[in-house]
Amino acid sequence: MFFYPALEDGDYSRHRPGLQHLAFVVKTREEVDRLHAWASARGADVLHRPREFPQYGPAYYAAFWAGPDGLTLEVVCHR
Template structure:
């Protein structure tokens, strides 16, 4: 279960466009846009308050550590929605890390697609039924 989370983006506008297009089958919409001197912070929702946020890329607190890939999953109502996300991702030219399939090593009924977003993060649409 995800309450909310945020990631930094080198290009918030391009990333927002990508998320709105690829995850349209999940009902993504832009819910909040907060202007900042470095660019907008955008909150997205499917229903209720914003749960996913994009913010302008900030310098790392410790440059020696470097950047790390984030992973996050979005809930899909059923397998057909996971498949729709996959189709939208392919149409958008996204890198598909793993095409939709059942992942029994996680648990029976875990059906997901794994994608690479424009910032190098591993993102997923999953249903558990």
């Protein structure tokens, strides 16, 4: 769990205290790609296309997008 100081006033912001994002673990990189395509096809605001994020650990392949309420959603494969 991470806590960050508030940087903005108002409704939900990923920069304010509270839930920052939800991550869903999947078994394959292909599932990450498929779910990214699913979100993109529905007009989601894609924050990060599928790729490796070595700063988060070895074999960390993920995609991020904003949900309908602005909450960051992540799908990740650790293989």
